[in-house]
Amino acid sequence: MMSPNRPGGAWQWFLQRVSAVLLLVLVLGHLWIEHFLHLGSRFSYQGVAARLVHGFYDAIDYALLVVVVYHGLNGLYHVLTDRMHRGSARRTLAIGLSLVGIATVVLGADILSAFLTPHPWFLL
Secondary structure (H helix, E strand, O other): OOOOOOOOHHHHHHHHHHHHHHHHHHHHHHHHHHHHHOOOOOOOHHHHHHHHOOHHHHHHHHHHHHHHHHHHHHHHHHHHHOOOOOHHHHHHHHHHHHHHHHHHHHHHHHHHHOOOOOOOHHHO
């Protein structure tokens, strides 16, 4: 349970719920596109790569990546800081989790961008 005295606690609580709803919509969209929309076609690397060339499918996967990372790390932060009383420990944890989140999104975007260009943008 989040402490009501924490600065920004209400916004973080609200954004966690918004990201949960976005996760539900994006996961259902991803499952529909990848598994049901092209029901007669074979599931292969080439088929997935062909779908990722289209901007709409790509946008869903990038959005899913960002929302999953935010939702997971924000939830982990709140579980770990629920009983922490020192602000410096919270701040250190927040910075560490933010760096992990940024690295995860950059590497995930690098993997997704491999379908768009011959060379991933991160390695250029």
